[in-house]
Amino acid sequence: MTKASDLAPSYDLVVIGGGPAGLAAAALAARAGLATVLFDENPGVGGQIYRAIGFSPVKDRTILGEDYWAGAELAAEAKASGASIVTGATVWSLDPARLVGVSIAGQARLIQAGRVIIATGSLERPFPVSGWTLPGVMSAGGAQTALKAQGLVPSGRTVMAGGGPLLWLLAAQIMRAGGRLDAILDTMPRRNWLRALAHLPDFVLSPYFAKGLKLLREVRAKVRVIRTDRIEAVGGDRLREVVFTVGADERRMPADLLLLHQGVVPNVNLAIAAGVAHAWNERQLCFEPVLDGDFTSSVPGIAVAGDGAGIAGGTAAAERGRIAAIAAVRALRPAAAVPDLQTIRQRLQREEMGRAFLDWLNRPADSFRQPTGDTIVCRCEEVTARQVRDTADMGCEGPNQMKAFLRCGMGPCQGRLCGLTVTELIAAQRGTTPAEVGYYRLRPPVKPITLAELASLPIAEAERKAVER
Amino acid sequence: MYKRLDEAGTAVTITVDGRQIAARAGDTVAAALIAAGIAHCRTTPVSGAPRAPYCLMGVCFECLVTVDGIGSRQGCLVPVREGMAVETQVGKREAGR
């Protein structure tokens, strides 16, 4: 295990995030001779798609599927490349001068990077339905992580709700593993097909087409799928039942576990805090960094690769990581040999082909993104949709002012689970667009850091002088 | 709510509010709580509502627990260790613990 004290004061390249994008980037850069360090806050590398690769207790390979096991190669490649791979390392700050604040086992350090590749990936889009804070309600991604990393499968009365490729993948994985899944509540509006259809030809040619169809068939054969446009989690101290509507009917289903998922969005916190310019993506309904063809951001020397650059999936994430790494190598060691960029770009293009179709088809309904009434929007500070809407009506124009009025986004999750909702609610209420409204202004530390950790920073020259004086 | 696919794996014992819990090497604190069927791991500082791990990937901060005396740690990012003492957090965490 690498300790904070083992780190060098500076590296040519710091890669933040050890999913496919970060692993591929670190491997390529280290092999080309850059002094490279990769930080990931999880106990192991792999990122979300390959979570716990190398130590997953799930031995039957059919359960997680071959796409999962493909991650082993990427992890091995990164390990063999000579890059230092540091897990359990949380990056809490990155500034425009590429000073990286990182904590490992309670010890903090500031590391100077020649270049930075942010590969912090995605997170699940907020799914603010009434009761989503109850114990017994989890994100589907959370359940998937428990399966990959600890071999845990749902065994009580379990309902899944939402939509998007990951929901179906997890449903299949749970069934294959012999877990329990009573029903899937499909919340994706049927009319999404109208916009998606135009992109069907591309999708048919993409690698996702055959896989997707097979998966849907597999799940539908085993689990009841019910279409609904309203969901509520009901219970006192914990989830008791899921209430939903089918047409004009209200139905109730007793449940121990409700798994929510309506797609993934870029995890923008670190990039925004570093000053990287972001823009609204109307198709994917999220903010994403503004990047050039090499995934370089508006801040010199900082690139964003992988799903953090805009959602495109795990294979695309690795290719993007490689492209960003080649740009870093070219900048720092122009003479070093690197793989052929054109080939990588072509592979990436193929990966990204089916995206438009998937995005339009799985675009969550307004009602599941823009809640009403007493539904909690900000889980940390317990701010409701009504409060946000009323405050917008009172004249509050943006999420930063909203923070000051309601404290939404000021809790420890720093807006990760409410940022998009608050932006969209303000836009809806004020008759404008999310692009106009903008996102929270985010500040380091992007993850909370204890006083003890901060105090553990090596005493800087300036302070030593001040004390001696 | 959850069961283990197979019960093999190295057993690790931790305590949660003083009670012994059987975990496995490779569990995070949050996963161990879930596997043990512990319904919630904290109450919120605002209304006192019970909360349980939600995302298991380090973004929601619902899994905040006190681990070996250090408060507000993200249970889903901390691997269990033999003898680890976990405390669920009630409301505002007490300063100084």
Place this chain on the structure above:
Amino acid sequence: MRTADVVIVGGGIHGCSTALHLALRGLRPILIEKDYAGRHASGVNAGGVRQLARDLHEIPLSIASMGLWERIEELVGDDCGFESHGTVLVAENETELATFRARVEDLRLRGFTHEELIDRAELKRLVPAVADHCPGGVVSRRDGAADPFRTTQAFRRRAIEKGAEVLEGVTVTGLTKVGANWRVETSAGPIEAPKVVNAAGAWADRIAAMLGEPVPLTVVAPMLMVTSRVPAFIQPVVILRGRKLSFKQLANGTVVIGGGHLATSNRDRNETVLDWDRLAISVRTVWELFPAMRAATIVRAWAGIEAYMPDGIPVVGPSSTAEGVFHQFGFSTHGFQLGPGTGAMMAELVATGSTNTPIDGLGIERFR
């Protein structure tokens, strides 16, 4: 051509307070703010409302302000989160305490009684969590703290209710004298008014430069950190003199840690970059002073862009070159408390040509 009685440049606490007090006097001011009211220092400061440890020249404005803070709800229709639990200046050793004793004595001779020397026992009573090595300090019992953004917004809102106009997202780009009036060029077209107040914070030197009145303002960006919510353990605001620290717990349980260590800033881009080595210095000070805080977590840190004058006190009063223009800037990291009273004084000065609140020593001519 748009006209007004007074144009105010800048929508911080000072611009908004002056706008309100002018409107209360029946004048029709237009306030121009390039971002939104409270976007800068006034909305992101530590919220300390303190009379303690002020420069002698500022004390009259500070005392006038304190009176207004104590009836803030009546003035602006919002309590602004103002709570009064005093400010305590903690002495870390006997030498410091001796200096404080001399200062308190000096103030008393000048007729100011708001600062009071306290011994170890009283310090422990007021701040039980303080480390045992501290021998005493000074308290100003009427001091307190408020919510800065909410306060600035409340002044803005009440000013509008009373007849002021507030233009946000509009930048002042030039000032020229046209007859008896000032023509204020803005990104949304010109406005004419006989009087102009420069309350442009860290950008105020640029407004002064438009008048041919250079002023040695430096742009600084003090940093703050806030912790997660912890159970209530301290009521007064605590400050230090030797080492930089200000420390306070808000009603919601979070603790704000500041004290003047600086970030780097770029005022043209509204940008600040935190200096973690220096934040770590503040943290180590807290570590020593409040052992109880050691396990708390920092959830956010930020910095605000602020004007600093070489002598650390503001520029308040008429322009020395341009008739009809008044300055109200340079608050040098402690101008939040001064907002209410300075606005009232400025409105009086603009409306009547003189003021009853002594502002000697604060004029811009001191830099000539």
